[in-house]
Amino acid sequence: MSPNNDPCPNTDRLTDMDDVKFFGALSATMTHDMKNVLAIINENAGLLGDLAVKSQKKATPVDPLKVSTISEKIRKNVTRADTMMKQFNRFSHSMDHAEEFLDMQEMVMLVASLSERIIRRHGGTLTVIPPPVPCRIHARRFAVLHLIFRALDILCCDHADFASDTEKQMTVRFGRDSTLAEICFNRDPGLMIERDSLFDSPTDRALLAHVNMKVKMMDAGAGFCLCTARPDHG
Amino acid sequence: MSEKVLLVDDEKEFLDIMSERMQARGMTVKTADSADQAMAMLEKESFDAIVMDFKMPGMDGIQALKNIKTKKPELQIILLTGYATVEKTVEAMKIGATDLLEKPADLEKLAAKIKQAKAEKMLVVEKQTEDKIKDILKRFGG
Known part of the structure; x- marks a missing residue:
């Protein structure tokens, strides 16, 4: 290119x-x-x-x-x-895998269990709501795990939130329509972070571009969704 | 007289078994599962030594160490951790940690360090008392 x-x-x-x-x-x-x-x-x-x-x-x-x-x-x-x-x-x-079809719930569950201690240390409890039908994307496994880790990191240690160690209820749910698949990261209390500073570091932007995902902020700072075109669409 | 120890760790199972084994060695042991809880206990009770993990929910071990040393400089703190980089160890020692042991630790070694910590605490308290007396004498022209 x-x-x-x-x-x-x-x-x-x-x-x-x-x-x-x-x-x-x-x-x-x-x-x-x-x-x-x-x-x-x-x-x-x-x-x-x-x-x-x-x-x-x-x-x-x-x-x-x-x-x-x-x-x-x-x-x-x-x-x-x-x-x-x-x-x-x-x-x-x-790290061994090139791009492949990945089950997003499986990826989220793996990162959630690997970072359980970090989440707990920041006063967070995480619930993963399984999707009614499998939610898949086509990407490099390691990069997807990295992106999910960053999403959970933002969710539990939102740096704009000075009381970052107060108790937080965090929820991950999956959604899809005919063309898009998304993973939504919800937090109660809501995030204090502004849309413009969400995933704004060069690494975050590179990760999003690498796995071909976009960030969509939820209303009233309740969280954010990572969206991508459905690889199995059509 | 037995050593009075405050054991701080976020692993409840570890707290239970360690306190059981330490008590069997004649120590008086109280436990806290977070640095915040330990800080609250230190307001009400005095201890010869604190045995504390570095990484816990809420207040981080280094911050807890700073807070304790500011409020109670005579208190001896032994860090017991699974995570001991050279930088963190140096930082902890500079702030005033008495010692650092890596998990899993040998209990006999820890018990010896607690005994030593108690002796050091007594020396610091003696010195603090001596300084107070000197200060009073100085103020009254003695």
């Missing part, structure tokens, strides 16, 4: 560095969460050791109920860590 026909000016081009920054931010959160789970497993193992020492000192048997409770807690946290690792692995492999 000649420079004159390029729909995406150089300043708005998605760079490898943008991808790396996003990968780094999410990896840091995930590894932090995993360390927390490991710490719980570690303390439960330590508690088993404490029980053994106590029983030896007092020459009394170890309480089997207590041991089975601890063992159940360890098992539960191993499952939790395993789920985290699987999600992180799915996220890491999202």
Whole structure:
């Protein structure tokens, strides 16, 4: 494509560095969460050791109920860590894919679980309302995950909202008509951010251009929708 | 006399099991699941040491550390975190953190650091008292 026909000016081009920054931010959160789970497993193992020492000192048997409770807690946290690792692995492999058909609900659910701690840290609770029929777009998986992450980031840490850590109810719903598909991000209390400053950084603009989506602000700052032409239209 | 510790972490399961194990080692332990709750508890009670995570909902660990150190400079704060970059560690130590341990931590090591923190707190309190006495004597021309 000649420079004159390029729909995406150089300043708005998605760079490898943008991808790396996003990968780094999410990896840091995930590894932090995993360390927390490991710490719980570690303390439960330590508690088993404490029980053994106590029983030896007092020459009394170890309480089997207590041991089975601890063992159940360890098992539960191993499952939790395993789920985290699987999600992180799915996220890491999202870089392998070129453009493909993607189920938007699946993409939102993955980002929501990967960034659960960030959302919680900012006092947010997120509800994802499944679409009545699958909502698909044709794009690069990693870029879509990045864009959804940015949308959730704006929703829970709206920088124009100085009380950014107050409780927020956030909802994601999907919509489509004959030609358009959209993901709508809703927040209560509403966003304080102006339409012009929504997704206004070079990276945000580049992401939107890359996945061919547009931003539509909802009335009274209730949130925003990301819209795209339906790939399966016709 | 046993050490009185305030344990701050947003993982409730971690708080429960840590406090159980610390109490079994003779410590008196109170828990808070956010920095804001910890700040409120510090208004009402005194502790020998605080063991606190860096990243929690609401007030961030560094901000909490600054607030606590401004209000109660004698309080010893041990950061226990899964997230310890060199920059954050240096920043925390500059603000006045006593020590930093990475999760998962060895409880015996943490217990030793808490003992040490209590001794340091007593030294700071002694020094504060000495300064107050000197100040009074100075004002009365002694």
